[in-house]
Amino acid sequence: MSAFKVGIVAVVIGAIGSVAILVTPSWFPVAAATQATRQDDLYLALMIMSSFIMAIVTTFLVYAIWKFRARPGDENRDGPPIHGNTTLEIVWTVIPTILVVAFAIAGGVVLVRNEKTYKNELNVHVIGQQFAWTFKYPKQGVTSTTLVLEEGQPTQFDIYSKLHDVIHSFYVPQFRVKADAVPGQVNHTYATPDRVGTYTLICTELCGPGHSLMRAVVRVLPKDKFDAWVAAQKRLQSSTQGGA
């Protein structure tokens, strides 16, 4: 088979791989934020590109090993003295360059859209400490150990650690967003939850012996239930404050 035919086989295999990637039911946990969907699409695009590259390299590799393997009698034979091919070398320099530039642009666009801020967004302070999370809602005047969010409401998380603590990292797999909670500085991340449900916030920065257990419950509620929760929290806090 000529190299050209092997190339065609490789592309076909890459295409089959791409279909397989697209029909795979779950690469990720359920998507529960608009950020998640965008990330997933970007990921699938990368997978499809990888499918083709993987197919091309592997097909040529396997075919070459099979076709050009040394056979009995080849002990003293050498291959043809081919030192290179300028056209080919330009092709495999330029095409990958175009691909990575395209994906860098796509990545930049998704990043900007994922981190867009809105006027009336919900603001939540996420505070990490060894080994627990606290959530403050400054506008609502509520503090909680459960992260409760409103469906469809763009939310900005202001994330930090207590001053004498260590780094933690805020990660909700269903939102596909993450940011470190760093002592002495405030980091931001953004999510617009779009699916009601209960999820888990996981600490993803090694923070000591309790790291693997440093989790918190995340609940996404419809607007009415969220408002009710805020009201209930306020009542609860004012009553505890009143009692003090």
Next chain:
Amino acid sequence: MAVAHGAELSGHGHAHGGGHGPVQVQQRSIWLRGSWVRAIWVSFFFGTVVAGIAALIRNRLGFEAVSGQSAHEVLLTFGLVFWAIGFTVGIGCFDYWWGYLIGSHKWEQEDHSAHGAYSWRDYFKVNTDHKVIGIQYLVLTFIFFLIGGALAEGVRAELATPGTQIVSPGTYNGLFSAHATLMIFLFIIPSFAGLANFVVPLMLGAQDMAFPRLNALSFWLLLPAGLIFLASFAVGPFDAGWTNYAPLSDKTGVGDTFFTIGVQFAGASSIATAVNFLVTIVTMRAPGMSFWRMPLLVWANLATSSLVVLGTPFIAGSQFMVLYDRIMHTHFFDPAGGGNVVLYQHIFWFYSHPAVYIMMLPGFGIISEVIAIHSRKPIFGYRLIAFSTVAIGVLGFTVWAHHMFVSGMAPWLRIPMMATTMLIAVPTGIKIFSWVATLWDGVIHLTTAMLFALGFIFTFVIGGLSGVFLAVIPVDINVSDTYFVVAHIHYVLFGGSVFTIYAGIYHWFPKMTGRMYDERLGRLHFWLTFIFFNATFMPMHWLGLQGMPRRVADYDPRFATLNFIISICAFLLGASTLVFLYNIIHSWARGPIAPANPWRALSLEWQVSSPPPIFNFDEPPQVVGGPYEFGVPGARHAIVTVHEPEPAFAGAAPATLKAPEATTGASQGLLTSMRHILVVANQTVAGDELIDAVRSKAAGEPVRVTVICPQNDPSGEWVVDDREVAQATRARLDATLDRLRAAGIEATGQVVDRDPYTAVMDEVESDRPSEIIISTLPQTRSGWLRRDLVERVRHDAKIPVEHVVVDVGAKPAGGA
């Protein structure tokens, strides 16, 4: 330079000129000379005395002298640093420099007394021979690889089921921290240094590295570094990851001090080696070896060494800052004291991302060698591969913050870091495509080295592609610090670096040991490693995508099944190493003798014997072409003059392949019942030690002795054409024969006008002696020893060879 070189080689032990005065070898007591005994007492002496002084000062200043964490930290810091320095002093790394410093006359400028291994014991001493150091590196680092692997199996045992069963979460953190630390600082980086140590000077046509004693020091710094890392388990291991992120590292237990200090020694070793490689590669190339004729492994080490020199000081700095935060309360990374937490990550990754290329570029070099040689084709696009190596090195310094997309920095800064990171995929891709194109239309020999190289291409493409995923910021934000990253780094560092290390070890094993490994076991090792490597790490991508964070002792029960399977595969992957170990140890001891050039390669290391002579080349080789000119009729990379024709040099002299006939001859030759001893000596022929050795052989049973005095080189360049010398030799020989006959030994002898090796081997062929005694001057002055005469005869004659050293002393007989 060339003249001095020639003169030294032509010496054959003659004391030429005035430079080589007799060396009085004073064997000092084992407590005082460079030895393990001195290493142990000096290291502990240094450590305790300095820690004691620190305790005393603390006590005087009114601090708690020895109790409390603060005192422990301070005493440990001083104790460990000086313990490690004491170790290198004690083992003897500084003896020569110290002698120079105090103007001792004992030390000659051209002192080769610590050069070359004459017995296995020499591998346990400070040695300046790059080949010995290379093997020392490879063996020591492989031991750390096994320890690091065992720690990883501990990690997998804990992760086999959710919940915490086997170790506490604190110990678990210590396990993976030590695993990564050992693998990176004591296996991958130094084992590449070891391979390069052995191969690069040979490839360049040099006799050694530029700074052989610095080279030895680099090696001996590693052992204390590794022991310091391991010793932390005695006090509670460092548990902040190999990344040792502040401020966790500022606050965690005493073990972290061990990490910050161990890194200094491993880093110093790395930097010293890199300087050595840079100077060697730039200044010690053989005549004709232009940059564009250097093998790609040399290019790779040139780029790697530049990265080490520029980058490694940053990790040293970052760990000093952590150490100072811990013991001196400097607040570099303590926001409450005005410090900046993320600053640590910038300094750390400014080294540690280039470190990824430090761990990968030498591997690329190995793959270029293996693929071209074992597929019998010139490397495809040599210059572009060399350029891409340099490009990766340069770009490598512009991408560090891609490790920090979620750490918190100016949001826009992530975009250029993403772009540069992704651009690195281009030169990396060039290499992959070029290797595949090299294979195309070649004659592919599926040796174990080649299998690992081909397996590497497959696994490294996966690791490279997942690297592109991680560069794309939104995807990185999702999967960073999850098992996706664990999968990625293992595809890069195991599927990448470790596979290339294996390829390199198999490829150069015949050259290093003079023996062939077992291909069948090698193939078994490859397939077990390849299958269980992929089975272990491929599923981790999915775990990461599903949201399983890294560095956790406990995890969501829904990942239980997959983690269990991964753990089983990880154990089997670990077990596959045993096949390698058995193959290597067994082949090293008993494998078939390797020819000089089993792979029919062109580069210089294959043009000398296996293992190479102690000073590599009898004359500086003349490089006349590229290193990969396979298939070009009559093409040569270099012209190498070997003074003794080497029978094992099969590629050039097919006549010498008639070994089986010689073996049949052997059985016929033993017709006489009397033992026949062949004595080979030149200047030392009249030496008392030699006569005594022959007499002791003759005590008990009748023997027949043949004495030969080989005098010349075959090349004709350095013929000893001095009748007086020949007559003096004849006189010495006659005197010896008389003394032997007087002792009742049947002795004959002759002065032969040939080089010693062929003279001995001819005698072995024709006269079938039952054993050989070779008599030489002491190591430092013997031209025969320098050229491995004893080893090579022992190797090729296949009968017992005794080596007698005669110190003719201040009056070299022969009077030249």
